[in-house]
Amino acid sequence: MLQGPHKLRSGLPPLHALRAFESVGRTGSAKDAALELCITQSAISHQLRQLEDALGIKLFERRGRSLSLTLAGREYFVAVAQALALVRDRTETLIENEQQDTVTVASLPSFAIHWLIPRLSEFFSKHSRVNVNLRYTLMGESAPNDAADLRIRYGSGTWEGYMSQQILGGSLIVVCTPEYLKRHGQVRETTDLRRHQLIHDQNLSCWRQWFASQGLTDFPLSHELVLHDQHMAIAATLHGQGIGLCRSTLIADDLAKGRLVRLFEHSTDGENGYHVCWREEIRLSSAAKAFRRWLVAQSKACSSEVSYSSGD
Template structure:
């Protein structure tokens, strides 16, 4: 078997990480048809299918996901080797704005690795006024939450989100169990920014008659999840910020239905600042770190009610 092309491997990695041929094409500065051609060429080289049709779109096969994970580790190793070589040459101040939820539940647990790779970078972390705010002129790079609509700025999606209800085990016990979707009528719903996530999820789960526009609205995911862990109500969790709490048993997933979110986390920067070497290396580092988080491994402990 001949060696696969690096372009084809990067195409597969981008599609697996971003969940979309169009977004992979945008990231790699290729056309969607070129991405599809590269993956088809890779399938011919390997001798097995990496993608399959899903409606009008494609999705990665189970075997393709396993191969993509291995390839990502290989690409990350190549990137890290280069970083070890040039890390000493990247310097300067890097001021990053991150929503408190993203910072608390992911960035603060991983950022020391970036500092180790780039010891000459003066790294500063600050919080925005709102999760989608990118107005602070002193910030070099924003990690922003939204739908990707930041005009006249350099925008890259770093993680796609899937939403599903989460709550604390103590709340499930206090309610006598969550045995059906109808149980949600008696639960306090916790929302981030607006009611839309619960409204869409209830419609997808087959319970559009349950009122979504009630409960408490929070300004950031950190507040929502903190209240949820404390047993205050049922929140809409996601595959990025809720993963650790689910693994540790502080949260449970009472229903199996998940929805693809129209929102996600993006890197947003001024067009000129986006070309600075220190911004480029942080952008590549965080994208490589977030690979594999786009899909949540189903929680074996959930009650399959939906």
């Protein structure tokens, strides 16, 4: 026999009794609910009666060991099930996003090797508990089901389904190694480039654009080494295979340490650049947010001003 409704603290019945009620209502069995909640069947029965006593309302019809919801029980079950599902969902999201200590970054090889990896120790010095999972992505690659938290892409900054923030510009400058100049002679004028092998990535128009910006629209390109991407183009230039047209932001360290020298003050500035991107519908974890903030701060600290040398 039900007792009158007890005065509930905060207006809520015991949470463990609500869990038992929801589980029985969903599975239709006190035995199954007991297995699900890892308690005894008698404990389930006790919690159900505790809930009914607290509410002063009969929630189940009992016939032997079988249980069936009353009309009031069915209405209450819908509300309790929705509420617990919401709490469960928000709890899982909170744990995944706010306590996650790993950030997965998909980056173009050129950016990862020549800019990002050399600076990662600075990130770890400030975020020692964050793990970074870094992997490659290719130019133009589309991965709607990508598991990466952040992506480093090159372009205008507009990609469907993504939010983005520019981190590095994409100006192109003419460079080579000091050893290359010693072997092949100095480069003082633009016309001197005719006798040298010119290196660039698959964007075949880059050198022509650079020459056109110098007023040379019909400059002949007799010796070219065309490589798949900027990473390969920079590597070939560093190995003395010719004169490269490279993005200044990716070779700033090589210039600063004398591995490369800039041959002309002139550069071409395109509208494109490197951007950090993330899916619009995904709520970033605290680790991903920290990495994104660090990227932006590093990009601001990275000077794009580099000196040039005629090779004297």
